[in-house]
Amino acid sequence: MTVDRAPLTEKLVSALEAIVGPQHVAAPETALPEGVDGRLPQAVVFPKDPEEIGAILRYANENRLAVIPVGGGTQLGLGHPPERAEIALSLSRLDQIVAHEPADMTVTVQAGISIAALQAHLARHGQCLPYDPPLPGRATIGGIIATREAGPLRQAFRGVADRLLGIQVVTASGKIAKAGGRVVKNVSGYEMGRLYTGSLGTLAVIVEATFKVQPSFLDAGMIAVSLPSVEAARPVIRALLDSDAQPVLLELLGPITVGAASPAELLSGFPQHARAFASFEASDLPGGQSGALLVAGYAGTREEMEWQLAEAERLITPHLDKGAAMERIPWALGHQAVLQAHRHDAQRVVPLAASAPLDSAGARAQQRAGTSPADDYVTCRAHVRASELVQVVSQALALAAGSGFALAYAAHAGTGIVRFHVPAGDEERLAWLIGSLREGSIGAGGSLIVERAAPSLKAKISVFGPLGKEFFLHKAIKERMDPIRILNPGRFLGNL
Numbered sequence: 001m002t003v004d005r006a007p008l009t010e011k012l013v014s015a016l017e018a019i020v021g022p023q024h025v026a027a028p029e030t031a032l033p034e035g036v037d038g039r040l041p042q043a044v045v046f047p048k049d050p051e052e053i054g055a056i057l058r059y060a061n062e063n064r065l066a067v068i069p070v071g072g073g074t075q076l077g078l079g080h081p082p083e084r085a086e087i088a089l090s091l092s093r094l095d096q097i098v099a100h101e102p103a104d105m106t107v108t109v110q111a112g113i114s115i116a117a118l119q120a121h122l123a124r125h126g127q128c129l130p131y132d133p134p135l136p137g138r139a140t141i142g143g144i145i146a147t148r149e150a151g152p153l154r155q156a157f158r159g160v161a162d163r164l165l166g167i168q169v170v171t172a173s174g175k176i177a178k179a180g181g182r183v184v185k186n187v188s189g190y191e192m193g194r195l196y197t198g199s200l201g202t203l204a205v206i207v208e209a210t211f212k213v214q215p216s217f218l219d220a221g222m223i224a225v226s227l228p229s230v231e232a233a234r235p236v237i238r239a240l241l242d243s244d245a246q247p248v249l250l251e252l253l254g255p256i257t258v259g260a261a262s263p264a265e266l267l268s269g270f271p272q273h274a275r276a277f278a279s280f281e282a283s284d285l286p287g288g289q290s291g292a293l294l295v296a297g298y299a300g301t302r303e304e305m306e307w308q309l310a311e312a313e314r315l316i317t318p319h320l321d322k323g324a325a326m327e328r329i330p331w332a333l334g335h336q337a338v339l340q341a342h343r344h345d346a347q348r349v350v351p352l353a354a355s356a357p358l359d360s361a362g363a364r365a366q367q368r369a370g371t372s373p374a375d376d377y378v379t380c381r382a383h384v385r386a387s388e389l390v391q392v393v394s395q396a397l398a399l400a401a402g403s404g405f406a407l408a409y410a411a412h413a414g415t416g417i418v419r420f421h422v423p424a425g426d427e428e429r430l431a432w433l434i435g436s437l438r439e440g441s442i443g444a445g446g447s448l449i450v451e452r453a454a455p456s457l458k459a460k461i462s463v464f465g466p467l468g469k470e471f472f473l474h475k476a477i478k479e480r481m482d483p484i485r486i487l488n489p490g491r492f493l494g495n496l
Contacts, residue, residue: 009042012065012086016045019055024048024093032088036068036076037491038455039085044070048093050168050176050207057205058174060087060486067486069201071143072114074135078147079200080463081455083490091142094207097121099182106165108182108210111142128216130157130248134339134346142206148198152249152297152338155414163212164193169204172482182210195477202492203481220248220299222334223312224263226256228323230292230397234390237413239315240296245308249297252393252411252418253341255290263327266293267337290397291323294413295334341410342419343379377421378430378453380437384446386416392444396420399436403429416446424454431460438465464493 016025024046028035031044047053060067066084070076071091091112098108102125109118115129116136122128132151133139139149145167150159157163166180179192196206227233233252240247256266298308309328316326339346384392393409400407400422411418420437422430434450441448442465450463471494478485478496490496 012063013043015059016043016056016087019059020045020047020052028088031090032070032073034076036070036085036088037079037081037458039068039082041068041085041088043086044088044090046090046093050170053089053170053205053207054174054176056087056089056174057170057172057486061173061484064484065486066489067205068488069142069146069205071112071140071146072135072138074133074139075143075147075149077452079488079491080495081458081490082488083495089205091140091205091207094142095140098208099210100125101182102127105213106182106210107213108166108208109141110208111145111206112140115139115141115144122213123216126216127213129163129211129213131160132335132339134343141209145193145197145206145209146199146201152251152335152342152412154412154417155250156246156248159197161191161194161197164197164209165212166210167193167196167206168208169196169206171204172484172487176207177204180210200488200492202478202488202496204487217299219302219305220297220331221305221309222295222297222329222331223309223316224267224327224329224334225294225296225316225320226258226263226266226323226325227292227294228258228321230254230290230390230394232319232321232324233292233294233413236294236316236319237390239319240312241414243311243315245298245311247296247308247312247414248299249295249335249338250412250414251295251338251341252292252389252409252413253295253338254292254393254409255397255407256293258291258323263293263325264329264333267295267329267333295329295338297331297334338410341408377423378434378457379451380420380434380448381451382418382420382437382441382446382448384416384418384441384444386414388444388446389413389416389418392440392446393418395440396437399440400433403433405429405433419451424457427454427457427460430457434461467494 013025026044028041028044032041045056047056057067065086066082067087067089068082068085069089069091094110094112096110096113098110100107107122114137115131115133118141119128130153131144132153133144133149144160148159166182168178170176196203225236237250240250296312298305313326320326382392389411393411397407405422408421409418422433438448447465449465450458450461474493474496
């Protein structure tokens with residue numbers, strides 16, 4: 001990919017170098033070769049602090065240049081392609097722990113720190129932040145907030161906004177703004193952190209955040225259950241969620257071939273799962289139905305974990321009909337497999353239990369090794385009523401099988417969130433399938449977004465689906481906070 005070195009580019013580079021220094025401005029071909037969803041910026045800039053970010057945004061405002069905030073680059077394909085992309089603003093130099101008060105259970109960090117580096121620091125104090133995105137060595141705190149990423153542990157610990165005590169941003173006009181505080185008792189007023197959470201960097205550049213942390217779990221384990229059909233998972237999920245032994249994660253994965261292997265062997269194959277599903281033929285299974293794999297994770301002290309696992313086994317056993325199997329599995333195996341079912345390029349997991357934490361050297365190596373996944377499949381993420389999840393998955397499998405599509409799924413079974421993966425191909429047919437899956441999700445009281453797709457397919461579909469009656473609020477907030485539309489223009493709901 002080449003860039004037109006027009007006079008604007010030379011002028012832009014000179015202006016950015018005057019702010020951050022020549023060594024901190026890079027050509028996009030080397031610093032961001034894949035661009036941002038098909039758009040290659042004219043320059044990539046690496047500011048060191050909020051003041052430099054403010055100066056960059058003021059310059060962009062004066063010259064009506066689009067700025068694309070970039071964290072670890074793990075979710076650059078989320079949302080609509082940006083309308084313009086003159087400046088990519090990397091937060092990678094803002095990667096420090098600002099304050100950690102172990103006794104108060106709070107930590108304040110800069111937005112460019114990776115979740116792996118933060119977890120490694122907290123682990124030395126016997127604490128953790130219960131977020132587990134699939135690429136911990138690359139996923140940054142700012143990116144997690146901007147995309148509302150959480151991971152399978154959302155089953156027990158909810159989303160990122162629920163532990164966010166304070167936030168610091170640089171507005172589109174270049175002003176530094178703060179909300180909340182660094183201790184729980186100082187957090188009052190409007191929860192501005194929730195406004196920025198999930199906004200895809202369209203309202204402000206997140207530069208710092210304060211979180212409530214918690215003690216690390218001393219031990220953790222999992223149970224995997226292979227079931228003859230998706231529908232067979234319904235009573236098992238209900239029994240586990242109604243129990244006093246509450247899972248910290250509960251995942252429903254598939255398709256699997258019933259009886260092909262033990263649950264542990266099936267999970268061991270999940271690094272190849274997202275690629276292998278393309279050869280899956282639902283017609284090979286009786287009645288077009290496919291098996292499912294249910295994974296439940298428990299954590300606490302060794303005694304607590306053992307009791308919870310035993311209680312889960314007691315509840316699952318009555319549902320082990322013909323073709324079903326149950327097995328205890330190591331946490332590391334199950335967690336890695338679950339992450340790779342959601343995203344096949346998932347890397348080493350963030351430690352939650354007694355496993356050794358990823359040190360800073362390991363985090364840096366992982367960050368260097370991380371690459372964006374190839375565009376060989378399309379991913380849609382549906383949010384539906386948890387009680388309707390199994391039915392939505394079952395209908396999606398039937399729809400795909402009847403239309404000649406291979407389809408894999410990975411679901412947070414207790415929260416009603418499911419990802420559907422289908423191989424890339426004929427975009428007209430894919431657009432029809434996405435529309436049909438969206439109708440099913442809406443019918444189940446939810447919604448569906450296209451989380452990952454080629455820009456050419458996004459041009460044929462609605463990434464976020466129909467606009468709700470509250471869209472006028474989103475539009476009014478964008479117009480108030482970024483009237484010139486320099487921050488990620490066009491990427492959010494309704495092309496805001």
